[in-house]
Amino acid sequence: MNVLFICSRNQWRSPTAEQVFRRYPALSVRSAGTSRNARKRVSHDLLRWADVICVMEQKHKDRLMAEYPRLLENKPLHILDIPDDYRYMDPALVTQLEELVPEVLGIND
Incomplete structure (x- = not known):
């Protein structure tokens, strides 16, 4: 399963999620940010690659839906x-991610 983690600047939260879930054999993970100043910016290619997208906040979903509505229709x-x-x-962030993400993705360690 290809999972894309998204935050604003791709500086702390989404890269942490990418690092934590790299060790899950069933997952291929990447991270990106919605901001113009993001270290790695969300792109059409990344969104096409992803089977599932996990955003950190509602504002990230809102930005994605505004910019890429057709790509996100069935994702x-x-x-x-x-x-x-x-x-x-x-x-504390690692703990939160480890509690939330496997349940959301329907996977076990």
Whole structure:
């Protein structure tokens, strides 16, 4: 399963999610950001690649839906509701991701 994690600047939350879920054999993971200043920006190619998209906040879903409505028509898109309160690989962020994402994706470790 190809999973794309998205936050604003692709600096802390989505790269952490990418790092954490790399160890899951059933997943291929990437991350991107919605902001013009993102380290890696969301693109048509990334969205086409993804089977499932996980965004950190509602505003990320809103931006994606505004910019790429046709690409997202039949793709599962999950809002994780993780605020921008964490640094890269923050243990509290890792714990939240490990609790939320497997359930959302329907996978087990």
